[in-house]
Amino acid sequence: MGILQVQNVNKSFGGLKALNNVNLDIEEGSLHAIIGPNGAGKSTLLNCFVGRLRPDTGTVKFNGRSLLGLSPHEINQAGVARVFQTPEIFSDLTLLENVMIPALAVRDGAFRINTWRRVDKQPDVRDRAEAMLADVGLADKRNDHSGNLSRGDKRRLELAMCLVQRPKLVLLDEPTAGMSRADTNNTIDLLARMSEQHGVTKIIIEHDMHVVFSLADRITVFAQGHPIVEGTPEQIKGDPKVKEAYLGGAHV
Amino acid sequence: MTKIVRETAHGDAIRFSLFAVLILAMPVWLVPFGAAYPDLMQKFAIYGLFAIGFNILFGLTGYLSFGHAAFLGVGSYTAVWSFKLLGMNPLPAIALAILLAGAFAWVIGYVSLRRTGIYFAILTLAFAQMSYNLAYSVLTPITNGETGLRVLNSDPRVLDHMMGAGEVDGPLVTNLFGMEMSGLPGFYFCAVWLLIGMFISFRIFRSPFGLMLMAIKSNQNRMNYTGISTRPYALTAFVISGMYAGLAGALLCVTDPLAGAERMQWTASGEVVLMTILGGAGTLLGPMLGAGIIKYSENIFSAFNEQTLHNIFGFLPDGIEGAVVSVAGLFVGEGWHLTLGLLFMLIVIFLPGGLIEGGHRIQAAVARRGKGGGSGHQAQPQAAE
Amino acid sequence: MDAILLQILNGLDKGGAYALIALGLTLVFGTLGVVNFAHGALFMLGAFCAVTFNQLIGLEKVTIDPTQTTPWGSPVEIRVPMIEEWLGPTGTFILDYSVPFSILAAIPVMIVIGLIMERGLIQFFYRRPHAEQILVTFGLAIVLQEIIKSFFGANPIPQNPPDTLRAAADIGALFGFEPGNIVYPYWRLVYFLFSAIVIGCVFAFLQLTTFGMVVRAGMADRETVGLFGIDIEKRFTVVFGLAAVVAGLAGVMYTPILPPDYHMGMDFLVLSFVVVVVGGMGSLPGAVAAGFMLGILQSFASMTEVKSIFPGIDQIIIYLVAVIILLVRPRGLMGRKGVMEG
Ligand SMILES: Nc1ncnc2c1ncn2[C@@H]1O[C@H](COP(=O)(O)OP(=O)(O)OP(=O)(O)O)[C@@H](O)[C@H]1O
Ligand SMILES: [Mg+2]
Numbered sequence: 009m010g011i012l013q014v015q016n017v018n019k020s021f022g023g024l025k026a027l028n029n030v031n032l033d034i035e036e037g038s039l040h041a042i043i044g045p046n047g048a049g050k051s052t053l054l055n056c057f058v059g060r061l062r063p064d065t066g067t068v069k070f071n072g073r074s075l076l077g078l079s080p081h082e083i084n085q086a087g088v089a090r091v092f093q094t095p096e097i098f099s100d101l102t103l104l105e106n107v108m109i110p111a112l113a114v115r116d117g118a119f120r121i122n123t124w125r126r127v128d129k130q131p132d133v134r135d136r137a138e139a140m141l142a143d144v145g146l147a148d149k150r151n152d153h154s155g156n157l158s159r160g161d162k163r164r165l166e167l168a169m170c171l172v173q174r175p176k177l178v179l180l181d182e183p184t185a186g187m188s189r190a191d192t193n194n195t196i197d198l199l200a201r202m203s204e205q206h207g208v209t210k211i212i213i214e215h216d217m218h219v220v221f222s223l224a225d226r227i228t229v230f231a232q233g234h235p236i237v238e239g240t241p242e243q244i245k246g247d248p249k250v251k252e253a254y255l256g257g258a259h260v
Numbered sequence: 261m262t263k264i265v266r267e268t269a270h271g272d273a274i275r276f277s278l279f280a281v282l283i284l285a286m287p288v289w290l291v292p293f294g295a296a297y298p299d300l301m302q303k304f305a306i307y308g309l310f311a312i313g314f315n316i317l318f319g320l321t322g323y324l325s326f327g328h329a330a331f332l333g334v335g336s337y338t339a340v341w342s343f344k345l346l347g348m349n350p351l352p353a354i355a356l357a358i359l360l361a362g363a364f365a366w367v368i369g370y371v372s373l374r375r376t377g378i379y380f381a382i383l384t385l386a387f388a389q390m391s392y393n394l395a396y397s398v399l400t401p402i403t404n405g406e407t408g409l410r411v412l413n414s415d416p417r418v419l420d421h422m423m424g425a426g427e428v429d430g431p432l433v434t435n436l437f438g439m440e441m442s443g444l445p446g447f448y449f450c451a452v453w454l455l456i457g458m459f460i461s462f463r464i465f466r467s468p469f470g471l472m473l474m475a476i477k478s479n480q481n482r483m484n485y486t487g488i489s490t491r492p493y494a495l496t497a498f499v500i501s502g503m504y505a506g507l508a509g510a511l512l513c514v515t516d517p518l519a520g521a522e523r524m525q526w527t528a529s530g531e532v533v534l535m536t537i538l539g540g541a542g543t544l545l546g547p548m549l550g551a552g553i554i555k556y557s558e559n560i561f562s563a564f565n566e567q568t569l570h571n572i573f574g575f576l577p578d579g580i581e582g583a584v585v586s587v588a589g590l591f592v593g594e595g596w597h598l599t600l601g602l603l604f605m606l607i608v609i610f611l612p613g614g615l616i617e618g619g620h621r622i623q624a625a626v627a628r629r630g631k632g633g634g635s636g637h638q639a640q641p642q643a644a645e
Numbered sequence: 646m647d648a649i650l651l652q653i654l655n656g657l658d659k660g661g662a663y664a665l666i667a668l669g670l671t672l673v674f675g676t677l678g679v680v681n682f683a684h685g686a687l688f689m690l691g692a693f694c695a696v697t698f699n700q701l702i703g704l705e706k707v708t709i710d711p712t713q714t715t716p717w718g719s720p721v722e723i724r725v726p727m728i729e730e731w732l733g734p735t736g737t738f739i740l741d742y743s744v745p746f747s748i749l750a751a752i753p754v755m756i757v758i759g760l761i762m763e764r765g766l767i768q769f770f771y772r773r774p775h776a777e778q779i780l781v782t783f784g785l786a787i788v789l790q791e792i793i794k795s796f797f798g799a800n801p802i803p804q805n806p807p808d809t810l811r812a813a814a815d816i817g818a819l820f821g822f823e824p825g826n827i828v829y830p831y832w833r834l835v836y837f838l839f840s841a842i843v844i845g846c847v848f849a850f851l852q853l854t855t856f857g858m859v860v861r862a863g864m865a866d867r868e869t870v871g872l873f874g875i876d877i878e879k880r881f882t883v884v885f886g887l888a889a890v891v892a893g894l895a896g897v898m899y900t901p902i903l904p905p906d907y908h909m910g911m912d913f914l915v916l917s918f919v920v921v922v923v924g925g926m927g928s929l930p931g932a933v934a935a936g937f938m939l940g941i942l943q944s945f946a947s948m949t950e951v952k953s954i955f956p957g958i959d960q961i962i963i964y965l966v967a968v969i970i971l972l973v974r975p976r977g978l979m980g981r982k983g984v985m986e987g
Contacts, residue, residue, distance in 0.1 A: 058485060084487035096485070098478040101471075102264045109475050110486045112468050118489040121496060123467040126269055130468065153262040169486065324776045374972055378680050378775050382918055383971055386964040389915055398957030526915065530783055537780065590795050598795065601787030608781040609769070 017066030044230030099155030313504020322477030327388030333524035335509025361506020540614025660940020661840030669888030685914025691896025759889025925980025
């Protein structure tokens with residue numbers, strides 16, 4: 009029994025079948041990579057997990073609880089955090105505030121009129137946010153205007169915003185897309201370190217095979233809205249079906 | 261890298277104290293400006309409150325409401341009804357006005373906040389127009405239509421009669437336990453409410469609640485995926501700003517117990533937007549500054565007439581004087597609204613951040629010059645209040 | 646039955662005005678991406694083109710006839726419009742038909758105003774937030790209406806339709822109802838036909854010309870069109886001019902129905918925005934359909950029978966419809982799915 013169970017999920021956009029009978033079982037504490045060609049339905053699947061889309065049929069269960077019909081903030085409060093394909097941060101605020109907001113969301117819940125103490129007088133939340141920023145190597149920029157960060161830094165910030173919530177499950181949609189090799193390696197290190205320290209379950213969508221094979225415990229290959237193979241990195245590397253569907257015969 | 265400097269608790273305390281001193285000392289330092297008479301100072305305080313409240317919605321969450329005049333109107337009508345039924349004491353009138361305007365704002369906000377952006381602006385505008393039209397037509401029994409609602413000697417005024425102060429000769433004036441709310445006491449009454457309103461605004465801006473509102477403006481999508489339910493936050497901000505508007509509306513009637521529907525017109529909603537952006541939306545002191553400037557200029561400009569213009573430009577040769585006066589005449593007196601519209605455009609075009617931000621820019625420029633050369637990459641503090 | 650027909654007729658002219666204003670509003674929004682709160686002012690300016698034109702051709706030459714005296718003993722002044730003196734009966738005709746003739750003057754004037762507005766202000770706001778667009782055009786609307794106010798005063802200035810069209814048609818009799826029950830002023834009929842023609846022209850222009858094709862493509866997907874290297878912004882300037890002309894013409898012809906005053910633009914703007922929202926932002930047919938629909942709905946709501954059941958409904962019906970539409974079908978009646986469902 010995994011932490012996230014996906015059964016018979018289908019999703020169509022008009023005539024297009026974006027997800028076709030998807031079954032997945034994500035093991036707690038693992039890093040599970042989803043790969044597949046463009047338009048295979050990977051992002052659509054994540055959108056079904058976080059409440060942005062509602063599957064036409066099927067069930068999505070997180071820790072035994074159905075996520076269907078919940079709104080995005082309820083799903084997050086249940087312990088699922090998401091990093092977007094293009095970084096989504098609060099670009100008018102400082103880095104520290106960016107990280108304090110998710111931390112406050114954990115402490116105060118989805119809605120609370122909290123005007124009693126000033127933001128700068130919330131030591132519990134503040135310490136946690138600062139520690140998290142230090143973890144991703146952004147501590148010295150904590151008072152900077154986050155809108156001016158480089159793309160790589162924004163991604164790290166967004167990762168910090170997710171991890172500061174100590175979620176049980178993190179969904180990462182192409183976290184290294186458009187990054188330089190150095191930044192990609194930094195991100196790999198960071199993700200590996202996070203796995204060791206926090207033991208979070210992660211689902212990662214990635215086109216960069218270097219990232220996938222250096223991090224993943226398990227890999228699922230998607231094609232045309234359907235998971236065609238699942239296995240350990242070694243199994244996937246050798247699987248002829250993968251080459252055919254995804255790699256078009258190219259050598260991995 | 262640009263830093264954002266956030267004010268500390270200590271700094272805020274100083275700023276608020278300075279603000280309080282400035283407001284309370286208005287009767288003194290406004291003398292050289294010719295603005296130290298109670299009627300005008302009261303207007304500063306009342307419209308300041310209106311703008312401060314509006315800023316909690318627009319400045320923090322970014323939701324542009326074009327219908328806040330409706331709440332001003334509700335506050336005014338409620339206050340006059342309270343005078344009519346309960347008596348001329350302003351306190352129950354204010355309490356009721358805040359409550360009712362808040363309830364009204366809750367209903368309108370609940371519906372309007374299902375949409376964002378221009379749709380939100382149009383929804384609020386539609387609601388305000390509905391209220392305005394209704395106030396003029398079917399609601400006449402409550403609003404007294406075009407004539408406006410006023411207090412009559414024959415009204416019940418239960419509390420007044422209970423206290424034996426029911427029979428009054430001459431016009432009815434609001435009074436706080438015997439103290440008439442006109443002249444300087446009237447101003448100080450409004451000033452105290454302004455200080456309370458400003459204090460609450462400080463608290464909200466610096467609190468986690470305020471941070472959430474700013475985050476809504478910055479990235480609503482991220483908020484949802486961060487486990488925060490944005491709509492109740494925005495709705496709370498909407499209701500709070502509606503309550504400020506209700507309070508302002510009631511205070512307008514404390515000065516002059518008369519409520520008319522024109523207070524709800526959408527040009528009035530536009531005016532509070534202008535005050536807020538003129539001073540600086542999202543800044544603590546900007547809206548008060550904007551309200552003050554606008555009400556002051558309105559007072560000056562609309563008082564001008566041909567004669568005063570001739571006096572001003574009298575030094576010019578006759579032909580030129582005539583031309584200058586007739587051009588200037590477009591902008592003053594009746595033409596004050598033209599000036600207002602132009603000001604509106606100029607601010608949005610050149611200084612969308614408002615005067616406070618403009619001030620910060622100048623400050624930064626001066627600081628850079630002071631340091632001399634090589635300061636191109638130097639940290640440039642951002643306006644943060 | 647005849648009452649229903651009458652209400653439909655009553656709604657047509659107002660609906661025509663809504664449709665014409667909303668058409669330009671949605672065209673500008675769909676192409677330039679600008680929310681133009683000064684669009685109503687264009688309608689108002691058009692109306693005042695008619696007023697100015699009328700005043701100009703109405704200029705009179707005053708001669709004093711010493712042979713006759715008034716009952717007060719002063720010499721009689723004979724006032725003859727100059728245009729009659731120059732052109733004789735033609736002049737009289739032009740005077741009589743001054744409203745339709747002012748269209749000729751209004752078109753170039755509105756084009757110039759539209760171009761100045763777009764080049765001088767709007768173009769700088771293409772990429773600024775909608776809130777700032779709203780605010781700056783709101784300011785512009787105030788400026789324009791105050792300028793008009795300072796020249797023409799605050800009171801409405803009635804304009805007359807041509808004498809021959811001043812009467813009312815007994816439309817009921819045409820449809821076999823009892824004569825005298827449904828009478829409808831000719832001019833309103835003219836207005837309806839006029840608006841239908843203008844709308845037809847705009848659609849033909851957009852459907853049949855290459856220019857129109859590019860504009861429609863731009864409305865559908867601005868980015869892609871830009872990628873083809875087509876200088877879309879130049880065309881958008883023309884679109885803005887077109888919208889200005891349409892709004893202006895709507896104003897010119899409306900003057901005999903509603904005596905123009907300086908704030909008529911604001912009044913119609915708010916309603917037209919509502920029309921655009923109901924029709925679907927960026928949808929041209931939606932704007933037209935919603936314009937007529939709301940015009941007719943409004944005239945039904947002002948029937949005494951309806952008002953006795955829902956007092957005040959005539960005052961709020963349009964806003965109410967807008968609120969409901971925005972809540973249950975935010976893309977509007979004919980808006981495309983997923984577009985602007987903010
Ligand atoms: N909201 C939507 N409406 C209509 N079609 C959609 C929508 N979202 C996705 N699609 C379609 O569904 C299919 C799957 O898209 P999805 O984004 O899930 O692919 P992906 O595997 O993430 O691809 P990529 O690697 O390019 O990110 C695509 O054909 C896409 O066009
Ligand atoms: Mg994707």
